[in-house]
Amino acid sequence: MGSRKAFSTGVVPIEGTFHLGVQGTVSARHLPDLNASPFFSTAGRQYRYDYSTAKVKGWLKLHYVPTTWHQARMRCHAEGAVLASPLNASFLHAMTTMMSTNISTTKCGVLSGIHAIFYEGVYSSLEGIPLSRIPVRWAPDEPHYNEDNESCLLLLPNGDMAVINTSDVYPYICYKKKTKNVLTGCGTYDSNYHLEPRIGSCYKFHNTCLTWHKAYMTCAGEGGHLAIINSAIEAEALKELYAKYPSNTINCRYKDSAMIGFLDWTQDSVWLTIHGETLQKAGYSSWSNGAPDNATRGNLGQQCGAILRTGLLNDVWCAAVPFAFICEKSPDSLLFDNDLDYI
Missing domain, CATH: 3.10.100.10 (Mannose-Binding Protein A, subunit A)
Known part of the structure; x- marks a missing residue:
């Protein structure tokens, strides 16, 4: 089983400049409704720690x-x-x-x-x-x-x-x-990120399809990364998220695979997460029947990873063929150090 996902978050009144946080074992009884309660407005605040x-x-x-x-x-x-x-x-x-x-x-x-x-x-x-x-x-x-x-x-x-x-x-x-947008409980002004209390991470489903490498850059730009599955519970959470996006809402040809954060780095059939762990060490390695099959498209093989609507893993093409994708971020990934002091 891979390492547990770090989780830290908190509640802030809109006029406040601090927040009280919880850290450690994720438990539903410890979690406020962060998606319903914003941290604070951008008025008088920084945008994110790197701006x-x-x-x-x-x-x-x-x-x-x-x-x-x-x-x-x-x-x-x-x-x-x-x-x-x-x-x-x-x-x-x-x-x-x-x-x-x-x-x-x-x-x-x-x-x-x-x-x-x-x-x-x-x-x-x-x-x-x-x-x-x-x-x-x-x-x-x-x-x-x-x-x-x-x-x-x-x-x-x-x-x-x-x-x-x-x-x-x-x-x-x-x-x-500068706008008057509201910073959500996921520590971002992007309201499409939602906290998953069972995991302690926030997720965003992108139904505007991109190739794997552009999807990787997009998640990084949003303060996160392509989602990494660390448990069967997390796979179930992503399966439930995927179900909210039926085929007619996904604007590319392949609608039943969404790219996530693993790939065959060296094209030698050793599948690793983008953080360098084997799927087994990360905590989830349940492939769909027959996958990975490295189906070819011209001279392109399938060296990038995805999740199916079933919650099982699949291999897809990295380049030329766009897919939907799922980003994951920690609620505190874009916060300032002085904000983290209160967590």
């Missing part, structure tokens, strides 16, 4: 690991944010200040959300603000086009902008606009 308050009516987060424009946009979206753009003087100041305090990482610039992806030369921010309404200051010899796909703008540390290729990799900043 910083900025004077742009919201929060910013610098992603240090360079990536392409499309991947940056997707990661910010998964975090409930948007790829930041210097929309006005306040945004420009906030973004360049964040860059200056991390200059070893950002000395070559950060990706912005200003792009001309849809039509060459027609630039706008991801919020839809046209370039003509954004106070862009071009770097010397810019805008200069050297090759195809140069349709994204890079923000340099001095506040200048340059045109880059969509395949170029740079750090980037995500922006979350």
Whole structure:
């Protein structure tokens, strides 16, 4: 049997700045109705522990690991944010200040959300603000086009902008606009996460299908991970969650398998969770009849893991074929250290 899932959570009045928590053995009698009772509003609060308050009516987060424009946009979206753009003087100041305090990482610039992806030369921010309404200051010899796909703008540390290729990799900043959304008992503003009292984890079923690796990134961006089954009880809980999404609500071809957090890492038929445990050690290894069968699709084998509607395990294709998927997160995964002091 794998290790028990860590569980810690608590109750906070909406006007409060602290919460009292419970920790340890999960018991229904210890658990408040966290999905019915919000922690607190975003008013006057931080968004999540990895975002910083900025004077742009919201929060910013610098992603240090360079990536392409499309991947940056997707990661910010998964975090409930948007790829930041210097929309006005306040945004420009906030973004360049964040860059200056991390200059070893950002000395070559950060990706912005200003792009001309849809039509060459027609630039706008991801919020839809046209370039003509954004106070862009071009770097010397810019805008200069050297090759195809140069349709994204890079923000340099001095506040200048340059045109880059969509395949170029740079750090980037995500922006979350301040709203009056409510932080739920799952420690997130995403109301689609629900606490499972039998387990102590929160789960979200994604019926907008993605390939396995994009699903992995999406769960990580939401502060969680693709679900890992540690017991028959947890398998039953995910089976019940799946049942809430009949076939007509799932927007892809394969509607009876939902991807979760295990795979054949080295393609040698050794199935491990994304945290590196064998299925047996994790606590659940009940395959459906005939699985894993590594059915081929062209030159693609089935090296990624899924759960069937029956609660049994199945193998699916990692790439090219999208599936529904289930994310799991701890209720405290996005909270601040000073919040955790009260748990």
